[in-house]
Amino acid sequence: MVTSALPYINGIKHLGNMVGSMLPADVYSRYLRRRGHDVLYICATDEHGTPAELAAKAAGTSVAEFCAQAHDAQKAVYDGFQLAFDHFGRSSSRQNAEITQHFARKLWENGFIEERAISQVYSPVDGRFLPDRYVEGTCPHCGYDKARGDQCENCTRVLDPTDLLDPRSAISGSTELEVRGTKHLFLLQSKLQQEVGAWVARHEGDWPQLSSSIARKWLTEGLHDRAITRDLDWGVPVPADTWPELAAEGKVFYVWFDAPIEYIGATKEWADAAPPGETRDWKSWWYEADDTVRYTQFMAKDNVPFHTVMFPATQLGVREPWKTVDVVKGFNWLTYYGGKFSTSQQRGIFTDAALETLPADYWRYFLIANAPESDDSSFTWEHFAATVNKDLADTLGNFVNRVLSFSRKRFGDEVPAGSGAGEAETRLGEETARLLAEYEEHMDTLRYRKAAAALRSLWSAGNSYLEEKAPWQQIKADPDGAALTLRTAMNLIHLYAIVSEPFIPTSAATMRGAFTLPNDAATWPTPDQAKSLSTIPAGTPFTVPPVLFAKITDEDLESYRARFGGAAA
Numbered sequence: 001m002v003t004s005a006l007p008y009i010n011g012i013k014h015l016g017n018m019v020g021s022m023l024p025a026d027v028y029s030r031y032l033r034r035r036g037h038d039v040l041y042i043c044a045t046d047e048h049g050t051p052a053e054l055a056a057k058a059a060g061t062s063v064a065e066f067c068a069q070a071h072d073a074q075k076a077v078y079d080g081f082q083l084a085f086d087h088f089g090r091s092s093s094r095q096n097a098e099i100t101q102h103f104a105r106k107l108w109e110n111g112f113i114e115e116r117a118i119s120q121v122y123s124p125v126d127g128r129f130l131p132d133r134y135v136e137g138t139c140p141h142c143g144y145d146k147a148r149g150d151q152c153e154n155c156t157r158v159l160d161p162t163d164l165l166d167p168r169s170a171i172s173g174s175t176e177l178e179v180r181g182t183k184h185l186f187l188l189q190s191k192l193q194q195e196v197g198a199w200v201a202r203h204e205g206d207w208p209q210l211s212s213s214i215a216r217k218w219l220t221e222g223l224h225d226r227a228i229t230r231d232l233d234w235g236v237p238v239p240a241d242t243w244p245e246l247a248a249e250g251k252v253f254y255v256w257f258d259a260p261i262e263y264i265g266a267t268k269e270w271a272d273a274a275p276p277g278e279t280r281d282w283k284s285w286w287y288e289a290d291d292t293v294r295y296t297q298f299m300a301k302d303n304v305p306f307h308t309v310m311f312p313a314t315q316l317g318v319r320e321p322w323k324t325v326d327v328v329k330g331f332n333w334l335t336y337y338g339g340k341f342s343t344s345q346q347r348g349i350f351t352d353a354a355l356e357t358l359p360a361d362y363w364r365y366f367l368i369a370n371a372p373e374s375d376d377s378s379f380t381w382e383h384f385a386a387t388v389n390k391d392l393a394d395t396l397g398n399f400v401n402r403v404l405s406f407s408r409k410r411f412g413d414e415v416p417a418g419s420g421a422g423e424a425e426t427r428l429g430e431e432t433a434r435l436l437a438e439y440e441e442h443m444d445t446l447r448y449r450k451a452a453a454a455l456r457s458l459w460s461a462g463n464s465y466l467e468e469k470a471p472w473q474q475i476k477a478d479p480d481g482a483a484l485t486l487r488t489a490m491n492l493i494h495l496y497a498i499v500s501e502p503f504i505p506t507s508a509a510t511m512r513g514a515f516t517l518p519n520d521a522a523t524w525p526t527p528d529q530a531k532s533l534s535t536i537p538a539g540t541p542f543t544v545p546p547v548l549f550a551k552i553t554d555e556d557l558e559s560y561r562a563r564f565g566g567a568a569a
Helices: 015-034 050-059 063-080 094-109 189-206 209-221 244-248 255-272 301-318 351-357 360-369 381-411 423-444 448-469 471-477 479-500 505-513 527-532 554-564
Strands: 002-004 041-045 087-090 113-123 135-138 165-169 178-187 296-300 327-331 334-336 377-379
Touching (some): 015 327, 015 360, 041 063, 041 255, 050 063, 063 087, 087 094, 094 301, 209 327, 255 301, 296 301, 351 360, 351 554, 377 381, 381 448, 381 471, 448 479, 479 505
Antiparallel strands (some): 135 165
16 A cells, blocks of 8 residues: 655645655556555545635635645646556545544544643634634744744744734734634643554664654654644534534644545545446455555655654554554655745746646656655756756667667568577676666665666666667678667567656556557566566567657756746756
8 A cells, every 4th residue: 555645735736745745656656566566556635724725715716616626636737747546535525524533533532632721813803713824924033924823934933823923814814813712622642652652663664764763853852732623614523423512613623633544535435436346445455454555655754743653643542453554755855946845935846837848757757866865855957957868868768769760770660580699688688687676676665766776777788788789780791680689679678668667657658559569468577587588579560659758958948947947057
């Protein structure tokens, strides 16, 4: 089972969001499927919380309508990136509401939820209590006049609504605010500190250092009891059968309580959406599944605490055998010319604009090959163009085009036979098998940069072989030898198509589709197949596809910088 952090509903996401969660999860899911594993890749839009209400208000529509439209818009972009979710759900689903309420009731029964009286900002003009983000004002630390009641985006200081100078309602703009008493539910994480610590200790050996260090930092500082309800019109309602007074006041669960539960909810959505005649057992993935399911989560570092501490505390406190995560793959930030991508300030390249500019495979390969794993990485147009031109256009694309075009010119539209394999082919097969094993090792351990380097080396091995054998010279004195070289190279192209599919699925399909193999059901090459390079027999018809990757020119770079910003290096 694979999940990626749920993209928030308020707007199309930028490339940093893509590389920090959904794209690496998709690459890993595709790889596992090719290796023959039973894979379920689940994601969803995260639709509750204050920003959804504010975005709907700005759009002049209801929250339900806004979220439905925004979900479809995000899904269209992810389809464009070829993200192969098994299901892309919605946290506002009936299934998520039911499971969230079930979790809350169980936590209450087990003594891990408590009702507490607190003081909160109230707006008489709006006739409601205001959640943190519904209060805006001037930051007392830096003077930024659009700071929110939970955090100042300018200086990043964490705030309380009462810290703000000249506070106002984000709904009406009213400055007539009061502080009144109200009640909310609190998750007693402090009572679960020891259990969560022991759970982390059992699992963190399989996590990258980034994930384990963040979890340890939170545990060292101590887990605090956390409010899990809010005064909002949109969210999972507090169940009236358990908390009638809070339900009557319209309390809903805090988005960070119900959002991780949506991984389970979306799996039930997937099961409930099964076509006629098909049965999907969602519980087999989540309930009593510790020994039968390996669960990997992908997310940027700001989401890591909630998935390594808060959600595990929730699951442990329920006292039911729900599957907890095995591996949390955390990522650092992707920056844009050293500065932060920002959804709210529209800084950087957003995923819809990326697809309008260049094909998805260009972005997929660059982002994974430069994934911010051990530290932050910076996007620049110059680096992007150099990577695309060198790795995709020159190394892979040129190899495919040279081999197929030359073979068709000299031998026609069928794979030539030629002589038997010789010493060069034996060396190439051994090198291919070695690099393939290296690639597999890095994919298995979720080291994306190293996996991309191994894949690049596989492509380079083909070019080195072609340069060594030089079929354009061989053809003059040894046509059978040239035919062998080209047939071997075509087998490499087929192998590249299979193993490159997790990174560049559209281009991989084009490469594989160049050969008319009637029973081409290969999912992943074995070491022996990699060594022999004999999957495609002589006489197989083939076509020469269009150029796989167009080079990015200096003129292209100039236009991209003009559109998206960023200075020349």
